Amino acid sequence: MAISRVFLTPLIVACALFMENMDSTVIATSLPAMALELGESPIALKLAMTSYLVSLAVFIPISGWMADRFGARTVFRSAIAVFMLGSILCGVSHTLAELVAARFFQGIGGAMMVPVGRLVILRTTSKAELVLALSYLTIPALLGPVIGPPLGGFITTYFHWRWIFFINIPISILGIYLASRFIENLRSDDVVPLDLIGFVLSATGCSALMFGLASAGRHLVAGPISLICIVTGALALLAYVWHAYRCPQPLIDLRLLRIPTLRMNVFGGSLFRIGVGALPFLLPLLFQLGFGLTPFQSGLLTCASAAGAMFVKTITTVVLKRYGFRNVLVYNTMLGAMSIAAYGALNADTPHMLTLCLLLLGGCIRSMQFTSLNAIAYAEIDQQQMSQVTSLTSVAQQLSIGLGVTVGGLALQGSNLLQGHAAIVSTDFWPAFLLIGLIVLSSLPFALKLAPDAGAELAGRRG
Known part of the structure; x- marks a missing residue:
């Protein structure tokens, strides 16, 4: 018996959403153990959390453009692969700098997975079936934060914290396989030009400002470098505001x-x-x-x-x-x-x-x-x-x-x-x-x- 696309497509996207939601909660539970092994203060591990969130903020705005330009299936599969590789790099990190860089890289995949997946659902589901399709999608979004903390705590307590990242590998492989087989490679025939200047300014501003604030307190870099990052990030964001009000199709429309x-x-x-x-x-x-x-x-x-x-x-x-x-x-x-x-x-x-x-x-x-x-x-x-x-x-x-x-x-x-x-x-x-x-x-x-x-x-x- 054929499986309804109204059920199957959200289920595939749900694999990615579940993985992303669970990942963000399991790491929080494991921070003290990670800090102990990496030889860092537990407070310094906030950089591992903020670097991932900043990466999401930087790359989410271009996810829709990427799907229109290169095809939804292509971007969705690539995003899962990037997320999986980032998870592996997190699991083999031995310093705070390596972990922060790996989490940022992992966030690039996370930024593309879920928005592009939602876009596929919106474009392939009729309005009459949309509420049902989205209800299938929300289940893993709710289950991830419930399962994540005890799962991360169990793995950290009875095994090793590195395995909290490696559990993403089988889920990612399953997601790539299902996406390759069942998701259409939708793309737009009329792709608007990417606001490249806006992307550079917003990416620089968000990354530099958040890194400067998160590293304050002499975590990872010296105090003067944190201050330089904060100033650079603030100036870049101010420049983006000036640009956004003058660009006909800005990356993020502040108007x-x-x-x-x-x-x-x-x-x-x-x-x-x-x-x-x-x-x-x-x-x-x-x-x-x-x-x-x-x-x-x-x-x-x-x-x-x-x-x-x-x-x-x-x-x-x-x-x-x-x-x-x-x-x-x-x-x-x-x-x-x-x-x-x-x-x-x-x-x-x-x-x-x-x-x-x-x-x-x-x-x-x-x-x-x-x-x-x-x-x-x-x-x-x-x-x-x-x-x-x-x-x-x-x-x-x-x-x-x-x-x-x-x-x-x-x-x-x-x-x-x-x-x-x-x-x-x-x-x-x-x-x-x-x-x-x-x-x-x-x-x-x-x-x-x-x-x-x-x-x-x-x-x-x-x-």
């Missing part, structure tokens, strides 16, 4: 920020994500270095947030229809800030069940916020603007999460130095959680500026 609901997603959403982006970095360190838990125990605890996120996905539509986007974003922002700050009150004597409940509740709150933010971005967008809006929001999302890891690492390092501890201990964490909670709260004014009926049509609140 779209005039739309209020999109502006809320980019600015308010970025502040929220900066705070939340620090959690996958801080929580495993708190549980392992602060409380003395094994990576496996840490992974079992942190996956509670993802389980909460899965649950709330089932009720978000109902909540938005009942209360509207503005109310949900306003009150959920405050709840999100309080839940993150509350993590600072956890200690080694806190019952694990109470910790699990707090993480579960936090996951529910953050999932509701992310779903609302992602949807409100398209409230006032027409079909012709979809591609540009997706690029803009994707870049903002990856950069803000990467900045969250950096801010969380700097806050933890600063707290450790101020308290005069020779090593990281549990009392170093509460100032970091308080700071990122305040950053989340700073997104509140953007939510308050939304019109009461913002996104009413999306929420099903017509009339």
